[in-house]
Amino acid sequence: MPTSHPSGWAHADGALRGPSWLREPTDPNELVTPLWSQTATKSDGVLSVGGVPLPELVREHGSPAYVLDEADFRARARAFRDAFSSYDVYYAGKAFLCTTVVRWLAEEGLSLDVCSGGELLVAERAGFPMERIGFHGNNKTLRELERAVELGVGRIIVDSFHEIERLTEVSRELGRTTGVMIRVTAGVEAHTHEYIATAHEDQKFGFSIASGDALRAVRLVHDAPSLHLLGLHSHIGSQIFDTSGFEVAARRVLALHATVSEEIGVEMPEMDLGGGFxxxxxxxxxxxxxxxxxxxxxxxxxxxxxxxxxxxxxLSIEPGRAIVGPAMCTVYDVGTVKEVALDGGARRTYVSVDGGMSDNIRTALYDADYSATLASRASAAPPVLARIVGKHCEAGDIVVKDEFLPGDVRPGDLLAVPGTGAYCRSMASNYNHALRPPVIGVRDGKTFTVLRRETEADLLASDVGVS
Incomplete structure (x- = not known):
């Protein structure tokens, strides 16, 4: 049985093309629907999302652009809310956050996890109920803690002994009792990239269960009159595909939960199993x-x-990527096409687009894999092995490492990359003084601006060297 390549195409005879795990596609005009938002369709080679053909969207809003499928986002939020009906479902705002998304979350009945003062500010501006917010972070500033307590944030997830001291004092001075969860490290090696695995011992997050620090933190919070001990929090990492890691972590965290009950006489009412789905x-x-x-x-x-x-x-969980990731794609305009020779006589086509690592750093940072499709027309040309690259002055500026595209791909074509809702816009930068793309919402054949495109005036606004 032939092995699928990133876009799901497989050649009937199993003949190898390029890297050994790639197979030649059967039809590059078809859409591999599991990788796309629920309203994405292709007709005559033209990709539409939310009933909006992407060529029309680009004509109105320009490229590159993030395209956010409102119906898909809401459906995925409801799916988690309904499946985990006996849990509290906190959307992990770090994946992608803006006031529009916060409003959708409130309307769909989810809670919200933030991990900075800026994310809390967005939630405040959108009028999100503060009692449904959890505040993460391994180094919250004194002002961030003060703001969270003043606003009545429902729970603060503490991450260090210094933070417990600060939060105790802040809550006492403000005359508040603050709900606290204690982030623990369960010593689980999640099968993911080392930079997004967060439950092993040698990293910056949480209190170690094995060392006894977690139990010590529980005692400190319990003994602080201005703090209310809610429970333990465990997060094993991101992009996790099975529950085996959760099982090991839950066993260790629940053992600590039982120890607290036995030794301190406190039955903590809550436990958070994290996210990373x-x-x-x-x-x-x-x-x-x-x-x-x-x-x-x-x-x-x-x-x-x-x-x-x-x-x-x-119980509570914190899905972020699993809700917004598939709900967004990025559309690019092709600028140049270049064919290069590889070792062994093979050839690869380099397709340069008008974005790159400034709007999606994940390929360079995590060696992340993505897929892509020609979004603006049909093609009968035989496929070629392509690498989709950006316009930045870096050899590592790669959007999609390996993808089969029609052999006649040319300047002016539109390419779309699915699954870019999580962390792409959140981690976007102005590298090479690029302007960050807009986020354009789509629903029922209409577009609306969620985040506008940055302008040259935005770019120069903070440069005060010349008046």
């Missing part, structure tokens, strides 16, 4: 749906609590 960037990825995740994770907790003889705490 994976999505399909290519057909090599096989994510679980929310219902499956909910069933498996609930069984794990139920089994462990029964074995430990403790009551099940109120």
């Amino acid at each position: 994976g999505i399909a960037y290519t057909t090599q990825d096989d994510p679980s749906d929310p219902a499956q995740l909910a069933t498996e994770m609930s069984k794990i907790v139920e089994h462990e609590c029964r074995a430990l003889g403790v009551a099940e705490p109120r």
Whole structure:
């Protein structure tokens, strides 16, 4: 059986083309629907999202542009809310946040996780209920803690002994009692990139269970009159595809939960199992749906609590990428096409687009894989092995490492990359003084601006060297 390549195309005879894991596509005009938002369709080679043909969107809003499918975002938010109906579902705002998204979350009944004063400011501006916000971060400033307590943020996830001291004092001075969760490291090696694995011992987040620091932190929070101990928080990493890591982490965190009950006499009411649920960037990825995740994770907790003889705490999770990742794609304009020779006589076509690592740093930062499709026309040309690259002055400025595109791809074509909702706009930069693209929402055949395109005036506004 032939192996699929990133866009899911497979050649019937299994003949190799380029890298050994790639296969030649059967029809580059077809859309591999599992990689795209739910309203994405292709007709005569033209990609539409939310009923809006992308060539029309680009004519109105320019390129590059992030395209956010409102119906898809809302559907994925509801899927997690309904599947985890006995949990609190906190959307991880770091994946992508703006006032429009905050409003959608409020309307769909989700809670919100923020990890900076800026993200909290966006939530405040959108009028999000503060009691439904959790505040993360390993080095919250004194002013951030003061602001969170003043606003009545529902829970602050503490990450160090210094933070416990600061939060105790801030809450006392403001005359508030602050809900606190304690982030713990369970010593789990998640099968993901080292920079997004967060539950092993040698990294910056949380209190170690194994060293005893986590239990010490619990005692400090419990003993502080201005703090209210809610429970433990565990996050094992990102882009996780099965619940085996969650099972190991839950077992260790629940063991600590039981120890707290036995030794301190406190039955903590809550526990957060984190997020990091994976999505399909290519057909090599096989994510679980929310219902499956909910069933498996609930069984794990139920089994462990029964074995430990403790009551099940109120559980919460923090999906971010799994909601917004597939709901957004990025559309680019092709500027140049160049064919280069590879070792062994093979050839690769380099397709340069009008964006790059300034709007999607993940390929360069995490060696992330993406897919792409020709979005503006049909083609009968035989496919060629292509690398989609950006316009920046870096050899590592790669958007899609390997993809089959029609052999007649040319300047002026539009290419679209799915699965760019998580972290692409959040981590976008002005490298080479690029202007960050807009986020254009689509629904029912209409477009609306979620975040406008940056302008040259924006770029120069902070440059005060010349008056």
